[in-house]
Amino acid sequence: MHKSNRSKTTLIFLLAIASLSIILPACKKKVRSDISKVLFSETRNKVFKDLNADTFAVIMKRTLEQGKSKMTNPKLITSFYESKDYEPILILQHLPKGQLKNIPEYLSKTGEHGLDPRIFSAEQISTLTGKFYDKKAIKTKEEAYQDLADLELMLANSFINYSNAMQFGILSPRKIYANYYTKTKRPDSISMIRIFAVKDLKNYLDSIQPKMPQYLALQKALSEGVVGPQIDKEETSRILKANLERLRWKNKPSEKKYVLVNIADFSLDVIDNNKSVLTMKVCVGEGRNKDLTADLKEYDETGLSKDRPFSRETPQLNSMIHSVQVNPVWNIPESIATNEITKDAAKDRFYLSNKNIDVYKDGKIVEDPETIDFSAADAGKIYTFKQRPGDDNSLGKIKFLFQNDESVYLHDTPAKAAFNLPMRAVSHGCVRVEKPLDLALALFGEGTKYQTIKKEMQSDKPEAKDIVLSPQVAVYLTYITAWTDGQNVLHFRKDVYGLDIVLDSYLQRLSAGK
Template structure:
């Protein structure tokens, strides 16, 4: 009747306009028909889509706090008239069963399946596929809505965890400054564009060879010599998480320092062209992954002088460096030495400065000075704490790689002895790797050998990426797992 009145009053153009408005509305699925066809449960034939949409919208509103990316999920369903995207698309051919099956295998990644609501999704999936499990329409509405929400939320968290990690490393390491990529909105939105569920789950599986090797070891109950099965499992799980963090080298040429293993590698075109021992920042406990990682608090407590985790670019080599002694070392060590030995400064070639000007330390009453009054610099020479070469890269912690006159620590298995910088076993070899044979490297060798050393900066023609990382379990160049 209404349409006849519209035609009579406004003509055929109005009818065309009304038809256009109707066509602009997104069509809605017959949810009940889809589910009945797959399960043969007659209750689904009674399902009213409009009644379901009401239940779903209410459940979405009350469940947001428990969802991953709740705003993204809410926006998607609002824009799509609360259509059950995953139920309609993946209940057919029992595709949705693969989701619970995949979550059940999360332990192969060192992850708890319950992070992804495995038990509840498995229960709801089995219930929906059962021919007589759901008895009433009201029960159907609730279960369909709950499974739809859990599927959306868990796919977001599962894909994000495998591709970017479960935890934010900055929240568990006090001295973590590595550039670490995080997912953006386009990554999250891929979940709502899935057309093949199994292919998507396969796609988010990490492909890194080291990750796969550690994953296989975890699945095969590998036990590392000297560790218990439980300790081995924990270390592998922690390092699988580390491998999921997107902070790895993306260039063919880079320097990688493993703080935990006290080693440096110079890598070019995927091959390790140089490796050496290093000494790193000291702490009272050298097994922080096992001793300091508190799962209840999710935190690694930092030790004083720990070498920070960071990435930067080596841009400069300083030959015969001057050591500007940090205030923390000056007040904690240098002043105490001077109070005990009046010749300490002269014997160690250390000059004293006040307000940027060099002063005569014989006129200083060391018993009465306060912190920060004086600064200290050690001149170039054989006894300089930085040795003959310092390799510089920008970082907020003011650490660098350097030579050292203290060679004995390189004979130790545990080489956590520095104030935070990284001491190199073979600094000249490292300089050669960075510069290559030629004029600049020859200049480095010449300056190092000078009997009256003068500090000199020599810039790299091309900056070289450097990563100071902390990895307690890795696959070595021979394909063997090391812990």
């Protein structure tokens, strides 16, 4: 471009900006930072010598309006910069002494955390940051104003996202899983705004790196390209990335003593002072992959707001075990009554009496259930069913109760053979425990209540009896498909509910900018 034409273009640009600046309140003079002094002092690029802070504020406001759709937290970022008169807070604070160079370095290494660097605009930030440390890269004031606004907002968005991801996880489990009821702390506006006040950027970025031994072990396995037994490299990578994200979620037990059920491992542990004092097999709810051999890639969750669980999947949740019922009565759910009980009763008129199942209508027991037409389509809704205590009771000799909206509990079972199966996702949603009396001892300890439980479970004339557990003990139903044990041996489990696939699909959508 001819020099005179370039000068004319610059003049027109500055006049346009000057006219736009009229929209800023003129009744009160704002005290702005000397952005020229900071930028020129650090970069030695002459184009920064005579930048006008009011002019930049107009560019910044316009860029902010245009870029909202690309931000994860647009309202928070907009509100913050409005309160700061649209100053480039992060650049003014971190450009000096080369601090700004730290951010691209960390963002480019997010693959080590199982996160695509594209989620954090790593490449764009690296390129744009490089322009500011190259005194010849930015050649005009127009370019300086725009690059300054672009970098500031890109940094704000990515810095918040990265900080949140490292400390809370990049995804909210409540938003991607339909059967998720575990208390999980998520970042709030106060924690995010604090990011703008960070002084020593490198120290802060170092401080938020996950340092749990489990996390570091999975990171190492991912970086070394470990392949799990009987699974391919792609699935191993997905499993590792999914479990790294789970470890970043703030939903871990804080109690000294708690019961931990790993749905994917079909196991239960009682943890006391960070050590397992009791472990046993469990049976959990049926999943989408009943035999662990089918290819779950068919469950592509792309585009879904949440996953589509199988109706019998055991939910992820946490609660407090408050009591047990010895020789429990089983209040049979309507779904089981409709799909199983009424069908069996229609085939065999002695089925209900043989199974000690009573039939109720409008809350009153039906004295002669043989007169009922159980083949009717609505029989499971008209009638309710309860199974009396006894050896055939589906809940066995004891159930462990905790408050939850899914009517799920831990319980004994007469079907002991299922514990010998390698794939134990066979229940209707509750968790069957292999050693119920041992669990009762671990919860209650030796004493009168435990002796009562033991005696009643062995009674020839079983009657339902409720026994309060005090103090209550926390219970966590979790889903973990990769972890290391005390000997640093890496374990993998099949994704029987397809929850790794759900999580992975959301990570891929983030990578694609969706």
